Amino acid sequence: MAKLEKSDAEWKKDLTPEQFRILREKGTERPFTGEYNAFKGEGVFKCAGCGEPLFASATKYDSGSGWPSFFQPLSDTAIAEHTDQSHGMTRTEVTCAKCGGHLGHLFPDGPRPTGQRYCINSASLNFDGLKK
Ligand code: FE
Numbered sequence: 001m002a003k004l005e006k007s008d009a010e011w012k013k014d015l016t017p018e019q020f021r022i023l024r025e026k027g028t029e030r031p032f033t034g035e036y037n038a039f040k041g042e043g044v045f046k047c048a049g050c051g052e053p054l055f056a057s058a059t060k061y062d063s064g065s066g067w068p069s070f071f072q073p074l075s076d077t078a079i080a081e082h083t084d085q086s087h088g089m090t091r092t093e094v095t096c097a098k099c100g101g102h103l104g105h106l107f108p109d110g111p112r113p114t115g116q117r118y119c120i121n122s123a124s125l126n127f128d129g130l131k132k
Contacts, residue, residue: 001077001078001098002095002098003098003099003100003102004049004050004098004099004102005099006099008024008049009084011023011024011049014049015048016123018123019048019049019123019124022102022121022123022124023048023049023099023101023102023103023123023124024049024101024102025102026054026086026093026102027102027121028104028121029067029121029122029123030066031065031066032066033066033121034067034068034121034122034123035078036068036122036125036127037066037067037068037122038062038124039068039122039127040060041057041127041129042056042057042058042059042129043056043127043128043129043130044056044057044074044127044128045057045060045068045070045120045125045126045127045128046125046126046127046128047096047098047099047101047103047124047125047126048101048124048125048126049096049099049101049124050096050098050099050101050105052078052079052096052097052098052099053074053075053128054073054074054078054079054103054118054125055070055073055074055118055125056071056074059071059072059074061072061110061111063066063119065117065119067104067119067120067121067122068119068120068121068122068125069110069113069117069118069119069120070117070118070120071110071111071112071113071115071116071117071118072114072116072118073118078096078097078098079094079095079096079097079103079118080093080094080095080096080097080100081093082094082095084105086087086118091105091106091107092105092106092107093105093106094106094118094120096124101124102118102121102124103118103121103124103125104118104119104120104121104124105119106118106119107119
């Protein structure tokens with residue numbers, strides 16, 4: 001995938017302060033506060049940094065965690081995984097493969113059929129609804 005690279009100054013211009021803190025500084029929104037946590041619209045969730053399609057609404061489920069949760073990404077190449085040893089834990093960080101934006105973390109406690117939980121910040125996503 002062709003990578004999108006921008007300077008911090010450019011990202012700051014293009015993102016809200018909350019999006020910048022989460023996408024570019026690996027921040028986390030407070031649970032149960034994000035606009036897509038309890039959201040049930042049908043469509044595609046795209047990267048708020050670069051617009052790359054990342055998750056389909058059909059793979060979103062209520063994990064009870066307080067963050068939007070998906071059991072599968074839209075494609076094998078849209079999302080990159082990284083080992084994250086911050087905060088005294090070993091976790092798997094997930095980022096947008098195109099722009100490198102921090103999305104959230106991946107946990108092995110999701111539902112069938114994948115058993116995966118992509119725990120994603122709402123601020124890292126923009127929703128594109130199906131036209132009816
Ligand atoms: Fe992106």
